[in-house]
Amino acid sequence: MQLSELSNQGFRNLSPDPVSFGAGVTLITGENAQGKTNLLEAVALVCGQRSFRGAPASAMARDGERFSICAAIERRAGAERIRVAWSAEKGREFWRGEKPAGFREISSLSPAVFLAPEHRELLTGSPAVRRRFLDRLVLGLKPSAGDDLARYAMALRERNALLSRARRGQPMAAGELEAWTEELCVAGSALRRHRRAALSIWERVFRELTRQAGPNYAGIRVDYAAEGDSAEELRDACERLLPLERRRGYSLAGPHRDDLAWTRLGKPLSAQASSGEAARTVALAKLAEWSAVAKATDEAPLFGADDFDAGLSESWAEEFFDALPREAAVVLTTSSPAARWARRACAVLEVTGGAVSARGILRAVEA
Secondary structure, three states: EEEEEEEEEOOOOOOOHHHHEEOEEEEEEEOOOOOOOHHHHHHHHHHOOOOOOOOOOOHOOOOOOEEEEEEEEEEEEEEEEEEEEEEEEEEEEEEEEEEEOOOOHHHHHHOOOEEEEHHHHHHOOOOHHHHHHHHHHHHHOHHHHHHHHHHHHHHHHHHHHHHHHOOOOOOOOOHHHHHHHHHHHHHHHHHHHHHHHHOOOOOHHHHHHHHHHOOOOOEEEEEEOOOOOOOOHHHHHHHHHHHHHHOOOOOOHHHHHHHEEEEEOOHHHOOOOHHHHHHHHHHHHHHHHHHHHHHOOOOOOOEEEEEOOOOOOOHHHHHHHEEEOOOOEEEEOOOOOOHHHHHOEEEEEEEEEEEOOOOHHHHHOOO
């Protein structure tokens, strides 16, 4: 997939003027707080993803009420126009051309993988960060698995509501908790199978990338920490923990409690890796995600990286460029001077106060 143009109305500080992207690597430069990350975030949203910053939609709307983002993309099957809009009244909506579309359809049309400084929490952050990474991988490799993710999310929400009522001593309909427990166990079992399958595919690519990166990375392992995959095992866990769940008011067993364990030579990676090693490991993880999704789909995903060279040595940043996918759109932001990486880009854009310009920079690329 290639991203050729993007425009917006009311998104953060960005100008509404259309922005054109290069056919290969587009480098987005500028001082801090000018809108570079906002532009990449807009690309993520129109590709059917959430903000990689974890921002709520209301915070991304300039007026807190609404925004829209439109993109022109080129696929093997031809050109497409896609749009995402959010309003406080209607929430998030998507269009393919002039027709309404679901986020899974848009995600399939415009697959994308993003790397941001926030993703370094894959090693040091909460288990929720690692679960989001894993579920994003599941959706990229098998979009139909989104039905099971949504089914589990609903079962968890409803079961937690019932347990909260039980904690407060409020009555509930006979068999209601048991019904939602069964739904949670069936959907949770399916979700764990999806996660393990996706992780197995990703890990083969990741292992090869870490082997090439050198001995400090070759010993890294990533394991899915879950108590079991079967619905029966999950039922047993729910039954065992139910008295405690009633007292606390929420579910204590299921995929929402699982984690990814990152280790090197049997010890937690977070306790060993330097900041540079952590940044490089996460970059390798996201490049492995791109490669795994590309092999599983008919479209090479877009690859976006925010502040891509922060915390990296110049030699590793050069290696990062060498590792970038050749057959896809690549969008990188950097606070470094444009001239530093211009020779590596097909197009260089400068963002100032939310306005995007290529004047005086493309000549440096052509030279």
